[in-house]
Amino acid sequence: MLEAKLDLKLLEMCSKCGACYSICPSCVNIPGYDPRAVIKSILDGEHEKWINHHSIWECLECHYCLEMCYQHYGFESAMTAMRNIATRKGAHPPQVKRGWDMFVKTSRLGEPALPARKKLGLPEPKASGAEEFRKLYALLNEKRAQHKAE
Amino acid sequence: MKEFAVFWGCTIQTRFPFIEKSTRMVLESFKLPYRDIDGFTCCPEKSLVNNVDHGAFVVTAARNVALVDELGYDLVSPCTGCVSNLATVRGELNANPREKAEVNGLLKEIGREFTGTASLKHLVPFFHDTVGVHTIKQKIKRDFKGMRIALHYGCHMIRPSHALRADDPLNPVKFDNLIRGLGAESLQFMTKLMCCGQGLDRIDEHDKALDFARVKLKELKAMKADALVLCCPSCFLQFDNNQFLMEKEGERFGIPVIYFTELLGLALGFSAEELGMSNHRIDCASFLTKWEELSAKPAVAKGIEEGLTGPNALG
Ligand code: SF4
Ligand code: SF4
Numbered sequence: 406m407l408e409a410k411l412d413l414k415l416l417e418m419c420s421k422c423g424a425c426y427s428i429c430p431s432c433v434n435i436p437g438y439d440p441r442a443v444i445k446s447i448l449d450g451e452h453e454k455w456i457n458h459h460s461i462w463e464c465l466e467c468h469y470c471l472e473m474c475y476q477h478y479g480f481e482s483a484m485t486a487m488r489n490i491a492t493r494k495g496a497h498p499p500q501v502k503r504g505w506d507m508f509v510k511t512s513r514l515g516e517p518a519l520p521a522r523k524k525l526g527l528p529e530p531k532a533s534g535a536e537e538f539r540k541l542y543a544l545l546n547e548k549r550a551q552h553k554a555e
Numbered sequence: 556m557k558e559f560a561v562f563w564g565c566t567i568q569t570r571f572p573f574i575e576k577s578t579r580m581v582l583e584s585f586k587l588p589y590r591d592i593d594g595f596t597c598c599p600e601k602s603l604v605n606n607v608d609h610g611a612f613v614v615t616a617a618r619n620v621a622l623v624d625e626l627g628y629d630l631v632s633p634c635t636g637c638v639s640n641l642a643t644v645r646g647e648l649n650a651n652p653r654e655k656a657e658v659n660g661l662l663k664e665i666g667r668e669f670t671g672t673a674s675l676k677h678l679v680p681f682f683h684d685t686v687g688v689h690t691i692k693q694k695i696k697r698d699f700k701g702m703r704i705a706l707h708y709g710c711h712m713i714r715p716s717h718a719l720r721a722d723d724p725l726n727p728v729k730f731d732n733l734i735r736g737l738g739a740e741s742l743q744f745m746t747k748l749m750c751c752g753q754g755l756d757r758i759d760e761h762d763k764a765l766d767f768a769r770v771k772l773k774e775l776k777a778m779k780a781d782a783l784v785l786c787c788p789s790c791f792l793q794f795d796n797n798q799f800l801m802e803k804e805g806e807r808f809g810i811p812v813i814y815f816t817e818l819l820g821l822a823l824g825f826s827a828e829e830l831g832m833s834n835h836r837i838d839c840a841s842f843l844t845k846w847e848e849l850s851a852k853p854a855v856a857k858g859i860e861e862g863l864t865g866p867n868a869l870g
Contacts, residue, residue: 406610407609407614407654409605409609430750434770462758463760463763466601471714472724477717485606505604508597513569514600515568517569518568527576531593531595532594533594534596534618534619534622535596537594541615545610545661
């Protein structure tokens with residue numbers, strides 16, 4: 406339920422195109438970064454060789470490829486799917502691990518800087534939705550477990 | 556104008572409370588009906604949460620949107636990422652009735668409902684579309700005539716366009732219109748729409764993040780831009796903080812990085828100090844000094860009118 410997906414038909418088309426390569430900021434500025442190679446591996450049934458590779462994390466999710474794409478697909482679809490697979494195997498970068506832990510625990514990526522707020526004369530921050538969020542996330546995981554069992 | 560909740564987001568409230576300050580100051584100045592509401596969480600940050608668990612990404616954003624839906628408010632944020640993430644999920648749910656029903660099934664158990672009716676806007680398109688360049692022009696005390704400004708839109712102010720509908724995703728104009736409305740020149744340059752690259756810092760690739768910052772800063776230095784103006788805390792971190800780190804290592808760019816709300820605040824007559832600009836890592840003094848000097852010059856075409864119409868030697 407609510408899992409990430411990858412449309413293989415569109416990916417197949419994408420592997421024959423490559424048009425957005427030249428406007429992708431990571432392709433232009435990071436030597437060796439090339440989603441086309443990742444896409445080829447996926448179609449060849451060899452996606453596993455990218456699971457521990459830093460390239461899949463170097464997609465900046467700038468959505469340039471998505472906007473350029475004649476099928477509104479984008480390199481990023483494949484890169485996001487690969488990141489999801491890598492994460493499920495525990496191969497995500499340490500900072501992503503720390504960020505995720507903080508997010509599930511507190512529902513935020515940091516707490517309001519109270520002393521600085523006071524100095525600037527800012528009002529008290531509003532109540533966070535942390536408790537409700539934790540409930541919601543637990544519900545999602547319960548439902549997923551039910552789906553699996555059925 | 557419809558009341559709207561401000562979605563501050565984690566980065567501004569955690570790292571840059573002075574951005575919240577200048578945002579509140581400009582919202583107050585225009586007497587805009589903004590509200591602070593209880594219950595928001597992280598938007599959530601797509602590159603982090605969506606890469607780990609797509610479902611968590613969807614339900615968290617849907618819940619945040621539900622909070623404003625219920626109150627009948629719109630939502631405005633000074634963070635590009637927050638709006639983009641919330642709008643992405645809203646777009647996904649509105650396009651997939653089955654998924655929307657699933658999400659609402661979960662939300663119902665915590666007493667909420669996602670309808671997706673609230674308008675979700677970033678502050679820049681909001682000022683452009685809802686406040687309007689004309690109103691801004693009337694309200695400001697001093698413009699930026701003579702100042703050369705380089706704009707950085709920030710990818711998520713305009714993309715993904717199917718979800719945001721904020722501006723042209725490949726050739727945006729609204730931020731430019733606002734800057735020109737403030738009297739400044741909006742420079743056109745090669746790397747104008749290039750992604751800031753801050754995402755690389757979030758995956759432990761600091762050197763590559765610096766490479767990205769360097770590309771743009773080099774071009775701005777060569778063009779002698781007076782400032783880089785943007786409206787995204789992540790881009791701000793990239794160009795202010797990372798520029799500072801590079802300067803510490805001896806690479807000098809000297810490009811002040813100014814938040815849109817600060818620029819607008821200055822034009823409205825607030826001082827840099829009041830706006831919290833002393834909290835930047837890169838000193839804004841060069842920008843402010845040039846601006847001061849320009850205002851000390853005589854007004855445009857001073858004396859021409861009198862010269863053409865006044866007493867003359869022809870008798
Ligand atoms: S979203 Fe990723 S793959 Fe697509 S253009 Fe941006 S960096 Fe490149
Ligand atoms: S993402 Fe779209 S534009 Fe880019 S290579 Fe694939 S099909 Fe072509």
